[in-house]
Amino acid sequence: MASRGGPRATGTDGSDFQHRERVASHYQMSVTLKSEIKKLIYTHVGIWLLLTAQMCVGHLKLLPHDQVAMPYQWEYPYLLSILPSLLGLLSFPRNNISYLVLSMISTGLFSVAPLIYGAMEMFPMAQQLYRHGKAYRFIFGFSAVSVMYLVVVVAAQVHGWQLYYSKKLLDSWFTSTQEKKKK
Numbered sequence: 001m002a003s004r005g006g007p008r009a010t011g012t013d014g015s016d017f018q019h020r021e022r023v024a025s026h027y028q029m030s031v032t033l034k035s036e037i038k039k040l041i042y043t044h045v046g047i048w049l050l051l052t053a054q055m056c057v058g059h060l061k062l063l064p065h066d067q068v069a070m071p072y073q074w075e076y077p078y079l080l081s082i083l084p085s086l087l088g089l090l091s092f093p094r095n096n097i098s099y100l101v102l103s104m105i106s107t108g109l110f111s112v113a114p115l116i117y118g119a120m121e122m123f124p125m126a127q128q129l130y131r132h133g134k135a136y137r138f139i140f141g142f143s144a145v146s147v148m149y150l151v152v153v154v155a156a157q158v159h160g161w162q163l164y165y166s167k168k169l170l171d172s173w174f175t176s177t178q179e180k181k182k183k
Helices: 027-062 074-091 097-132 144-183
Strands: none
Touching: 027 074, 027 144, 074 097, 074 144, 097 144
16 A cells, blocks of 8 residues: 555665556557547437427427428438447447447448438539528528538538547457457
8 A cells, every 4th residue: 555645665766666557458448439439429419409309390380481491301311320329329338349330330321321311412402502692491590501511511520430439449349359369
């Protein structure tokens, strides 16, 4: 037991710490990557909730049509993007590789693919807005296509980083698994 202000053992200058055990680097990396992925998942949940609220307000006509436009077609399949995030969160407690792989594959299918489709779907309206300055759909006074392109860009970044960190986490878990098999 070390004491902060007590006597120091004779013959040591404090540099004899090399013998102490350390946490393996892949375990440290796993904890760091899990934390980063959780932050991205919570950001994704925020985006998802905003889109869900916009869709509910648009369909239930809680606000006038000139305040909140009806949703674009890509927003409906994007609602399924919450499933890969939940799979990712379920993979963390026991380092479940199969759940993480399923999360990564379904992120591409349910998150990235609708975003790509959304960018293509809204492109003619964005082109019309920027060439002629005409917008026909609005969200609280802003052009709906501008707001939704901003959402697409932010969501694409969130999912891109989520996939990148998930791949690094998967590699870290494989390293850990391979070391256990060697023993």
